Amino acid sequence: MKPLHSIFIVDDDPIHQQITQIMLDRQHISDAVKKFSDAQEVLEHIREHRDNAAQLPDLILLDLNMPVMDGWEFLEAFSAVRETLCKPVRVYVLTSSIDEKDRERVNDFDFVEGYLTKPLTSDIIGQLGQ
Amino acid sequence: MNIALLHQVLEALPDPAAVFDTRLRPLSVNKAFTAENSRHLDIEQRSGDETFQHHWQRALRGERTEFVWVSGQPARHWRISLSPLFSASRTVESVLLTIRDIQLEVEAQENERFFRSVLENLPIGLHQFTPEGWSKDMNQAQRDILGEMHPALQHQPYNVIADPINRRNGLHALLEEVKHRKIPVSREMLLKYVEQEEENVTRIQPLYYEATGFPVLDKEGEIAYLFLILSEITEKKLAVLSLEKSERLLHTIVENLPVGYIQFDNYGFIRRVNQTQRRLYDSAGLNEEQLGLNELFLRVLQEGKVVRIEKKLEYTLDVPGGKVERELFLDLTMFPVEDPVDKDQLVVALVNDITEKKRQEIENTKAQEFLLQTGEIGKIGGWELDMGTGKMRWSAQTYKLHELPPYAAMTVEKALSFYTGDSRKKMEQAMAACMSRGKAYDIQITLSTARNNVIQARTIGRPEYRNGRIVRIYGVIQDVTEQYKIRDQLSRNTELMRLFFDTIDMGYAVMDKDGRVNFINRKAQEIVDHGKVIGRNIFEVFPMLVGSTFHARVQQCIQQQAPVSFFNYLPELDKWYEFLLAPMQDGSISIFTRNITESKKMQRELRKANDQLSALNKYLVNQNKQLEDFAHITSHNLRAPIANMKALMHIMSETDNEEERVLYVGMFKEVIRNIDETLNDLIEVVQIRKDLNVEKERLSFSDRLQKVKDILFVDIESSGIRITTDFTVAPDIEYPRIYLDSILQNLLTNAIKYRSRERSSTVHFRSWVVDGGVVLSAEDNGIGIDMERYGGKLFGFRKTFHKNKDAKGIGLFITKSQIEAMGGTIEAYSKPGAGTKFIITFRNE
Numbered sequence: 001m002k003p004l005h006s007i008f009i010v011d012d013d014p015i016h017q018q019i020t021q022i023m024l025d026r027q028h029i030s031d032a033v034k035k036f037s038d039a040q041e042v043l044e045h046i047r048e049h050r051d052n053a054a055q056l057p058d059l060i061l062l063d064l065n066m067p068v069m070d071g072w073e074f075l076e077a078f079s080a081v082r083e084t085l086c087k088p089v090r091v092y093v094l095t096s097s098i099d100e101k102d103r104e105r106v107n108d109f110d111f112v113e114g115y116l117t118k119p120l121t122s123d124i125i126g127q128l129g130q
Numbered sequence: 131m132n133i134a135l136l137h138q139v140l141e142a143l144p145d146p147a148a149v150f151d152t153r154l155r156p157l158s159v160n161k162a163f164t165a166e167n168s169r170h171l172d173i174e175q176r177s178g179d180e181t182f183q184h185h186w187q188r189a190l191r192g193e194r195t196e197f198v199w200v201s202g203q204p205a206r207h208w209r210i211s212l213s214p215l216f217s218a219s220r221t222v223e224s225v226l227l228t229i230r231d232i233q234l235e236v237e238a239q240e241n242e243r244f245f246r247s248v249l250e251n252l253p254i255g256l257h258q259f260t261p262e263g264w265s266k267d268m269n270q271a272q273r274d275i276l277g278e279m280h281p282a283l284q285h286q287p288y289n290v291i292a293d294p295i296n297r298r299n300g301l302h303a304l305l306e307e308v309k310h311r312k313i314p315v316s317r318e319m320l321l322k323y324v325e326q327e328e329e330n331v332t333r334i335q336p337l338y339y340e341a342t343g344f345p346v347l348d349k350e351g352e353i354a355y356l357f358l359i360l361s362e363i364t365e366k367k368l369a370v371l372s373l374e375k376s377e378r379l380l381h382t383i384v385e386n387l388p389v390g391y392i393q394f395d396n397y398g399f400i401r402r403v404n405q406t407q408r409r410l411y412d413s414a415g416l417n418e419e420q421l422g423l424n425e426l427f428l429r430v431l432q433e434g435k436v437v438r439i440e441k442k443l444e445y446t447l448d449v450p451g452g453k454v455e456r457e458l459f460l461d462l463t464m465f466p467v468e469d470p471v472d473k474d475q476l477v478v479a480l481v482n483d484i485t486e487k488k489r490q491e492i493e494n495t496k497a498q499e500f501l502l503q504t505g506e507i508g509k510i511g512g513w514e515l516d517m518g519t520g521k522m523r524w525s526a527q528t529y530k531l532h533e534l535p536p537y538a539a540m541t542v543e544k545a546l547s548f549y550t551g552d553s554r555k556k557m558e559q560a561m562a563a564c565m566s567r568g569k570a571y572d573i574q575i576t577l578s579t580a581r582n583n584v585i586q587a588r589t590i591g592r593p594e595y596r597n598g599r600i601v602r603i604y605g606v607i608q609d610v611t612e613q614y615k616i617r618d619q620l621s622r623n624t625e626l627m628r629l630f631f632d633t634i635d636m637g638y639a640v641m642d643k644d645g646r647v648n649f650i651n652r653k654a655q656e657i658v659d660h661g662k663v664i665g666r667n668i669f670e671v672f673p674m675l676v677g678s679t680f681h682a683r684v685q686q687c688i689q690q691q692a693p694v695s696f697f698n699y700l701p702e703l704d705k706w707y708e709f710l711l712a713p714m715q716d717g718s719i720s721i722f723t724r725n726i727t728e729s730k731k732m733q734r735e736l737r738k739a740n741d742q743l744s745a746l747n748k749y750l751v752n753q754n755k756q757l758e759d760f761a762h763i764t765s766h767n768l769r770a771p772i773a774n775m776k777a778l779m780h781i782m783s784e785t786d787n788e789e790e791r792v793l794y795v796g797m798f799k800e801v802i803r804n805i806d807e808t809l810n811d812l813i814e815v816v817q818i819r820k821d822l823n824v825e826k827e828r829l830s831f832s833d834r835l836q837k838v839k840d841i842l843f844v845d846i847e848s849s850g851i852r853i854t855t856d857f858t859v860a861p862d863i864e865y866p867r868i869y870l871d872s873i874l875q876n877l878l879t880n881a882i883k884y885r886s887r888e889r890s891s892t893v894h895f896r897s898w899v900v901d902g903g904v905v906l907s908a909e910d911n912g913i914g915i916d917m918e919r920y921g922g923k924l925f926g927f928r929k930t931f932h933k934n935k936d937a938k939g940i941g942l943f944i945t946k947s948q949i950e951a952m953g954g955t956i957e958a959y960s961k962p963g964a965g966t967k968f969i970i971t972f973r974n975e
Contacts, residue, residue, distance in 0.1 A: 019781065
């Protein structure tokens with residue numbers, strides 16, 4: 001049994017998606033790592049399966065800088081949906097931005113468990129599983 | 131032959147039939163024949179007829195033959211067939227004659243021929259297609275429209291729906307709509323251009339058509355054929371276009387009128403207000419109600435003529451630190467106009483701000499009152515002499531001056547009796563010269579009043595002409611005794627004055643109105659630095675003063691009889707002087723002057739320093755903004771691939787699997803390509819921001835756009851986008867060529883990339899002038915963008931908002947960089963689904 005049932009990677013950079021998936025797979029942290037390029041799609045998926053625990057992720061790794069719907073918009077929308085979900089979904093921001101302003105802004109969303117800067121490291125991945 | 135059998139066979143035939151022997155005697159005849167023959171034909175009777183005989187002879191020779199027989203009124207048609215029947219010895223024994231009524235057939239053929247010829251000769255193009263769009267048939271007008279070189283006329287299969295040209299001109303969309311909705315659809319479109327030779331000039335004229343597509347449905351309701359009707363409407367279209375153009379022109383004129391313009395419809399709703407009027411409203415915080423336009427509007431409509439009134443408005447203006455009361459005088463002219471096109475009754479109001487003029491008038495009235503008062507104070511009386519009656523009239527003040535009771539009867543002789551000695555002689559001469567030759571006079575004389583007081587008087591006389599003859603002499607008389615005394619005193623004081631003026635640290639001079647210097651103090655003498663000036667004309671001593679500011683101000687001072695102060699720079703001396711000119715009672719002018727070169731220079735230095743400081747400040751603010759931009763870009767756009775690289779190094783070092791390593795190398799390449807691309811984009815932007823002094827030249831918008839269209843030819847063709855322009859108001863601009871090309875290319879590329887698949891795409895470029903600066907807009911009907919959601923990031927580096935694969939998020943960033951580098955601004959207006967409008971304000975030239 002792996003520590004997490006499923007993880008969603010939300011990032012429009014395909015290379016980053018792939019690297020993150022490889023790193024997560026290597027540490028055997030989750031049974032299912034799903035990759036999304038479009039935050040809107042993730043939001044719709046979550047809304048649709050709010051009552052279906054098997055379809056909901058345990059953890060979301062969210063990029064901030066994305067086209068169409070960016071990470072901020074996702075967080076705004078998600079904060080309204082998360083109370084209605086049948087199981088807790090943890091959210092980490094995973095971004096290349098080291099801008100202090102971004103870091104502070106993430107603090108506005110108290111359900112976000114951490115602000116991680118790319119790339120992920122083995123240590124951090126280990127902590128995600130706990 | 132068995133005649134009974136023959137009878138039966140003939141009777142069984144549906145058509146009239148008969149068998150004749152070779153001498154045209156009936157052997158057997160069926161009932162149908164009997165009926166038809168007796169009713170319409172009468173074969174036996176007409177057998178001598180040439181046509182019949184010709185065919186009968188052929189039948190006798192053994193040939194089968196048939197011919198059409200026309201008979202009756204109106205004519206009916208039958209087809210007569212003659213078939214020879216042979217005996218055993220192969221000789222013609224008898225002939226079978228059958229008759230078929232072909233009237234319906236003939237009529238149908240006739241109808242078709244008729245309709246064909248009508249359609250063929252219609253003055254509108256008619257083209258028939260299969261439901262798939264393959265050309266089937268067309269009439270002459272359509273052939274003319276297409277032209278003989280058109281593929282549909284080259285005996286090749288031609289598909290109107292597949293023709294790429296029709297995607298651009300709208301025909302494709304029209305026919306698709308007809309197919310889809312199965313109803314007739316009409317649209318106006320520009321389908322082709324013709325060349326017209328006009329005195330060695332070839333003009334390209336667009337031809338507009340009303341295109342109507344309609345389906346012909348079969349019994350199942352499916353489309354059997356598509357028809358296209360083309361009707362040329364160029365003249366109408368051009369008339370509409372030129373109407374629009376003249377309306378635009380009118381609008382521009384109205385907008386720029388120096389008087390306020392308000393246009394009402396016949397319900398009293400305001401339809402147009404020009405900028406002068408808007409400025410008036412804004413500056414005084416007024417509205418229509420305060421102007422009282424409602425009542426006026428009703429009056430104009432009721433009376434149907436021009437109403438003109440003057441209106442005084444009082445209003446309060448908020449100013450820093452309180453309110454001030456202001457008044458405004460308006461000249462309102464309102465008149466009815468009939469719209470030349472739809473004959474609607476309009477009402478137009480012209481609003482002229484006449485506050486300044488009004489103020490002047492009030493000033494004048496005051497001045498007149500003042501003059502009257504001066505008359506009293508200055509002891510000036512008026513008089514006139516009517517040359518016709520010899521009657522003399524004096525004003526009250528004149529009587530008073532002569533110490534006579536008012537309105538005592540007066541004659542010229544009696545008037546002259548108050549003068550004695552030289553004064554009398556002078557007066558008589560002046561009067562005589564004025565009466566005979568019209569010579570005006572202004573003389574000073576001694577007058578002895580009725581009570582024998584002697585006074586000094588100045589008397590002025592002028593003639594008035596009517597029809598070339600002197601009808602009246604009029605003038606004033608002034609008691610100048612006191613001035614006379616003062617002047618006497620003055621001359622005694624002159625020496626004292628000289629001493630006084632020489633001691634002040636200011637140049638002082640007196641000159642008469644022609645420029646002759648009557649007095650000059652020591653300081654002024656130093657300033658002019660010239661030998662003897664006194665008694666000489668200043669404009670002769672210093673010819674460079676003729677036409678100078680000094681000269682102009684001297685004249686102003688003389689004309690207005692009011693003090694004038696000004697600064698003047700004398701380039702020969704490289705010095706600034708401050709002047710104060712004051713008119714004096716005797717018509718001469720006092721000139722005060724001092725050297726202000728030092729303070730003036732200091733002032734200029736200060737202003738220069740200030741300008742430099744504000745330019746520097748602007749530059750620093752710009753630099754700061756750029757630094758922030760770049761900090762943001764590096765934090766987001768450069769860190770991302772570098773983080774990827776770091777992670778790749780890590781996972782690569784942890785594996786020995788060769789296959790995995792190959793995969794990672796591939797990913798490395800992709801990351802490096804990404805970094806490379808980002809860096810190149812950044813370098814391009816840095817170059818723009820650095821290159822502030824890039825060379826400018828005068829560029830024509832339409833030339834540059836044509837160039838860009840050539841470059842984007844393939845994209846334009848494949849997208850079918852329709853590009854329209856209006857550069858008439860501002861056709862060109864002073865700008866770096868590469869920037870303008872890049873800006874136009876980005877705007878056009880954007881319009882193509884983000885076009886809507888739901889309608890045929892258009893983009894309209896327009897240029898105009900605002901406050902002396904050129905403004906360019908590009909408006910498309912594409913998919914648009916949610917400005918509330920993305921507005922803040924629209925011009926950001928590497929920001930994209932669509933799932934479009936082509937979107938790189940760099941074009942608008944570069945466009946904005948180029949525009950801002952040259953001191954301009956760019957704005958975007960858009961709604962999702964409703965297209966986008968970019969407005970670029972280039973810096974004022």
